[in-house]
Amino acid sequence: MMEPLLSRFVGCLSPIGDRRRMEPRESILVSAELKHGAGEWSRIEVANISAHGLMGSADFELTPGHQVMVRIADNCLRADVRWARHGRFGLHYDVELDLDPLLIELSRPVNAAQSAQMSRWMI
Numbered sequence: 169m170m171e172p173l174l175s176r177f178v179g180c181l182s183p184i185g186d187r188r189r190m191e192p193r194e195s196i197l198v199s200a201e202l203k204h205g206a207g208e209w210s211r212i213e214v215a216n217i218s219a220h221g222l223m224g225s226a227d228f229e230l231t232p233g234h235q236v237m238v239r240i241a242d243n244c245l246r247a248d249v250r251w252a253r254h255g256r257f258g259l260h261y262d263v264e265l266d267l268d269p270l271l272i273e274l275s276r277p278v279n280a281a282q283s284a285q286m287s288r289w290m291i
Contacts, residue, residue: 193218194267198274200240204230204249214240219267221247221260230257241273 193216201209202224212226222238230236230252238245238259247259 191218191220193223194271196271196274198240200224200238202226202239203237204234209239212238215256217265217267217270219264221250221258223256223258225256227255229255241270243270 195216196214198214200212200214200222202212203209210226210228212224214222214224216223217240222240230249232249232252234249236247236249236259238247238261243265245265246262248262250258250260252258
């Protein structure tokens with residue numbers, strides 16, 4: 169009874185079977201690209217990311233067990249679709265991702281207006 173409530177505060181539970189893995193995840197909201205099958209790159213939204221995978225959403229459905237390519241910032245990674253429900257999905261990368269450089273890159277302003285706004289926040 170207490171375990172599901174506790175999981176919100178201590179980590180994320182894997183939706184696959186009864187296997188549970190506690191892994192630090194960073195909550196972010198960024199756009200990335202995903203390529204599945206022989207299709208073209210499609211835009212996705214990333215809700216959280218870890219060194220081994222991400223949770224995202226898209227306006228198309230993915231099939232668990234299929235392999236995809238995901239491109240986020242300067243990283244292009246092969247990943248397996250672990251779960252998919254109602255446009256949301258979880259991916260597990262083939263290789264471990266170094267999160268620190270990625271998070272630094274994603275936090276940089278992309279234009280002068282954003283840069284000026286961030287300068288005001290830092291004062």
